[in-house]
Amino acid sequence: MPNEKSSLIGLTRGELESFVQQIGEPAYRGRQLYDGLYRRRLRSFAEMTDLPLALRTWLSEYARIGELQVERSSGPAKDHTRKFLLRLDDGLFIESVFLPESPGQTVCISSQVGCAIGCTFCATGKMGFSRNLTAAEIILQVLEIERLSGTSVTNIVLMGMGEPLHNYENVVKALKIFTDSEGMSLSPSRITVSTVGIIPMIERWCAENPPAKLAISLHATTDERRDQIVPANRAFPLEDLMKSLRRLAHVTRFPVTFEYIMIADFNDRREDAANLRHLLRNIPAKMNLIRLHPTGSGLTPSSDDAIDRFMGWLVEEGIDCTVRESRGVEDSAACGMLYAQEPHPPLSRINRDE
Ligand code: SAH
Numbered sequence: 001m002p003n004e005k006s007s008l009i010g011l012t013r014g015e016l017e018s019f020v021q022q023i024g025e026p027a028y029r030g031r032q033l034y035d036g037l038y039r040r041r042l043r044s045f046a047e048m049t050d051l052p053l054a055l056r057t058w059l060s061e062y063a064r065i066g067e068l069q070v071e072r073s074s075g076p077a078k079d080h081t082r083k084f085l086l087r088l089d090d091g092l093f094i095e096s097v098f099l100p101e102s103p104g105q106t107v108c109i110s111s112q113v114g115c116a117i118g119c120t121f122c123a124t125g126k127m128g129f130s131r132n133l134t135a136a137e138i139i140l141q142v143l144e145i146e147r148l149s150g151t152s153v154t155n156i157v158l159m160g161m162g163e164p165l166h167n168y169e170n171v172v173k174a175l176k177i178f179t180d181s182e183g184m185s186l187s188p189s190r191i192t193v194s195t196v197g198i199i200p201m202i203e204r205w206c207a208e209n210p211p212a213k214l215a216i217s218l219h220a221t222t223d224e225r226r227d228q229i230v231p232a233n234r235a236f237p238l239e240d241l242m243k244s245l246r247r248l249a250h251v252t253r254f255p256v257t258f259e260y261i262m263i264a265d266f267n268d269r270r271e272d273a274a275n276l277r278h279l280l281r282n283i284p285a286k287m288n289l290i291r292l293h294p295t296g297s298g299l300t301p302s303s304d305d306a307i308d309r310f311m312g313w314l315v316e317e318g319i320d321c322t323v324r325e326s327r328g329v330e331d332s333a334a335c336g337m338l339y340a341q342e343p344h345p346p347l348s349r350i351n352r353d354e
C-alpha cells in the first residue's frame, strides 16, 4: 500500500523550516529536524529528543521520515559487494550496490527507474524508462545501505540505473544534502555522477557547478561507432560534447573522468587510441577502462591482453588511464548489470532488523 504521508527525507533545511512553520512551530525546529534526519541519521521521530514531546507525537501521526523496502539482497560476494533490490512506494523496483573498501565505503545508486537512452550493452537500457526518482528516493538508497551494512558511507557514485542528467533537479537537490556540512557531510570530491553526455545539462552543470564530479561514458572514438552503441550520440555528437567538456574542465578546475568499456575489435584498436588523443586535446582527462560485463548484448569483451595493449597505446598518446577493477560481476551487481524487474535471480531475503 502506498503511504499517503509525505516523506521528510528529501526536504532541504529551508523546506523543513517552512514545514514546521506551517504547523505553528518556530523555524529552528525545522533545523533540528534537518539535523536529526541527515546528520544524526535518526530513523524515528521518537529518537529526536531535542524536539518537544507534543511535536514528536504530531510528526509520528502526520508525517514520516521515509524508507525504501528492501525486497531482496544478494551477497556479500567474494569481493564483499552486496546488491539490494529496493521497492519504491508505488511498487516499482530499483537496485543499489554497496562496495565496501573500494577503497572507501562506496555506494552505487540509481537516479531513475530504467533508462530512456537504451545503450546496447546495458541491462538497465533494456528495461526502458519508467520514471525519475525523487530526491528522497535518491538519498534513501544511501541511508538504507548505511543502516543495513552498519557503516558510514564515504563515497557515492551515481552509476546505477538511469541517466542522472535526465533527472537533473532531483539529483542536484540530493547532492546538496549529501554534501551539506550540517547535513550528510560527504566530500564533493568523493561523489561521482556518471553521464552519457547530455550537452544542455552539462552546460547547466558548468553554470551551477553542483557539489560532485562528473564522469563521461565515452565508449567509442568516432560518431559512426558511438551512434551504434550509445543512441544519445546522435543528438550529442562527439566534437560538440568535447567542446562542452573543455568548458567543464575550465569551470571545475578538475580533470574530466571518462569511462570507456573495452569491446573487442570495436574500440580497442590502435586508431582508437590516436582518435582519443585528438578528441581529448585541451581537456585534462583521466580514462577509466572498464571490462565489458555480460548482459546478453552480443558484444565481445576485449581480452586482458588487448586491454594491456590499448593501455600502452594510450600512454604513448599521453593519456592518463587506469583499468577499473570489476566488482560484483558474479551477482550481476557490476556496472551496467542492474535490471530491477521480476523475475529476478534468486537472492536471499533480508531481515530488516539485520
Ligand atoms: N547513465 C549513466 C550512469 C549509469 S551507467 C551512464 O551511462 O554513464 C554507469 C556505467 O556503467 C556507465 O559508464 C556505463 O557505460 C557502464 N556500463 C553499462 N553497461 C555496462 C556493461 N555491460 N559492462 C560494463 N559497464 C557497463
Ligand code: SF4
Pocket: 115, 116, 117, 118, 119, 122, 123, 124, 125, 126, 160, 161, 162, 163, 196, 336
Ligand atoms: Fe542508460 Fe547509462 Fe545504461 Fe546507457 S549505460 S542505457 S545511459 S544507464
